[in-house]
Amino acid sequence: MSDFQCHPKPKRLTWAEAACFMVTGPTAYRQLFGWPGNVVKPGEVVLIWGGAGGLGSMAIQLTRIAGAIPIAVASTDERAKFCLELGAEGVVDRTKFDHWGRLPDTTDEAGMNHFHKGARAFGKAIWEILGTRQLPKVVLEHSGQDTLPTSMYVCDNGGMVVICGGSTGYNGDVDLRHLWMRSKRLQGSHASNFREYREVIKLIDAGLLQPCLSACGTIEDVGLYHQLLHENLHPSGNMAVHINATESGSTELA
Numbered sequence: 001m002s003d004f005q006c007h008p009k010p011k012r013l014t015w016a017e018a019a020c021f022m023v024t025g026p027t028a029y030r031q032l033f034g035w036p037g038n039v040v041k042p043g044e045v046v047l048i049w050g051g052a053g054g055l056g057s058m059a060i061q062l063t064r065i066a067g068a069i070p071i072a073v074a075s076t077d078e079r080a081k082f083c084l085e086l087g088a089e090g091v092v093d094r095t096k097f098d099h100w101g102r103l104p105d106t107t108d109e110a111g112m113n114h115f116h117k118g119a120r121a122f123g124k125a126i127w128e129i130l131g132t133r134q135l136p137k138v139v140l141e142h143s144g145q146d147t148l149p150t151s152m153y154v155c156d157n158g159g160m161v162v163i164c165g166g167s168t169g170y171n172g173d174v175d176l177r178h179l180w181m182r183s184k185r186l187q188g189s190h191a192s193n194f195r196e197y198r199e200v201i202k203l204i205d206a207g208l209l210q211p212c213l214s215a216c217g218t219i220e221d222v223g224l225y226h227q228l229l230h231e232n233l234h235p236s237g238n239m240a241v242h243i244n245a246t247e248s249g250s251t252e253l254a
Contacts, residue, residue: 004194007022007197007198007201008201010201010204010205011205012205012207013204013211014213015245016213016216016240016242017211017213017240018211019240020054020211020212020213020216020237020238020239020240021054021058021200021204021209021211021212021238022197023054023191024053024054024055024057024058024238025058025062025200025204025209025211026191026192026196026197026200027055027058027164027189027190027191027192028055028056028058028059028062028140029058029062029192029196029199029200030189030191030192030193030196031059031138031140031162031164031189032046032059032062032063032066032138032140032162033062033066033196034189034192034196035160035162035187035189037160037185038137038138038159038160038162038185038187040063040066040068040137040138041066041067041068041137042066042067042068043067043068043069044068044069044136044137044138045068045069045071045126045130045134045135045136045137045156046059046063046068046069046070046071046136046137046138046139046140047071047073047126047136047138047139047140047151047154047155048060048063048070048071048072048073048088048140049073049139049140049141049142049143049147049151050073050074050142050143050167051070051072051073051074051079051082051083051086051088051091052072052074052079052080052082052083052236052237053234053236053237054212054237054238054239055140055142055164056072056083056140057082057083057086057212057236057237057238058209058212059140060072060083060086060087060088061086061087061208061209061210062203062209063087064087065203065208065209069089069130070087070088070089071088071089071090071091071092071126071129071130071136072088072090072091072092073091073092073094074091074092074093074094075093075094075095075232078236079091079236080093082236082237086210086212089129089130090129090130091129092122092125092126092129096125097118097121097122098118099114099115099117099118099119099122099150100118100146100147100150100168101145101146102145102146102149102169102171102173103115103149103173103174103175106175115149116153118150119149119150119153119154122150122153122154123135123153123154126154134156135154135155135156135159136154136155136156136159137155137156137158137159137160138155138159138160138161138162139151139154139155139159139160139161139162140162141161141162141163141164141165142163142164142165142166142167143165143166143167143168144163144165144166144167144168144169144170144172145166145168145169145170145171145172145173146168146169147168148161148163148172148173148174149173149174149175152174152175152178152179152184152186153175153178155182155184157182157183157184158182158183158184158185159184159185160184160185160186160187161184161185161186161187162187162188162189163186163187163188163189164188164189164190164191172186174186211238212236212237212238213237213238213239213240214234214235214236214237214238214239215234215235215239215240216239216240216241216242217239217240217241217242218241218242218243218245219241219242219243219244221241222241225239225241
């Protein structure tokens with residue numbers, strides 16, 4: 001263990017709460033604020049895939065803290081409610097669209113027409129939430145293969161799609177015409193650095209950012225929790241497990 005890997009635990013949090021945000025919080029922070037030229041600014045729209053997940057729950061709050069406007073994407077009414085309670089301006093229900101998946105070959109007229117129809121409808125859903133024709137300057141991506149074509153399509157001119165994962169697949173299809181003619185940016189982003197970790201901890205300490213711990217089990221629950229993640233049945237927010245802990249909810253060392 002190196003010194004730069006060690007950070008102070010926020011005093012107000014339990015150990016489980018302190019553990020649950022240390023991947024998702026700093027990762028979202030870097031995506032939103034770590035890329036000069038496309039750092040989130042007040043009043044800008046940020047589209048957040050999987051808004052009710054661990055990464056999304058952090059991103060919604062961080063976007064609000066920055067004075068920007070978070071639009072979440074979710075798949076159930078329960079998850080949409082969670083996003084709204086966290087501060088999302090609105091939620092797009094992805095189950096109402098059927099154009100997901102890899103981008104068709106650009107010579108496939110029928111396939112491209114189907115994609116464009118769905119992507120345009122998705123963009124209009126964002127406009128309806130905002131009440132204006134404003135598009136996301138930053139799209140926070142982690143779902144990857146099935147959603148990247150839409151992310152690149154709805155991203156505003158000069159905006160950025162910033163991606164940290166590929167939960168639906170690792171093939172990324174992009175219509176390069178939208179990329180170069182609209183000066184859009186596709187940016188990879190992985191975890192965060194020491195400074196970004198500390199910035200997130202400061203926000204947690206100040207009570208501005210909540211860890212969103214939704215479930216806490218024991219080491220025996222690790223398999224179950226991974227299966228819930230695999231099936232997209234996990235509860236909203238972040239999960240944690242106790243390892244050899246004598247009690248739940250402790251904020252101090254035993």
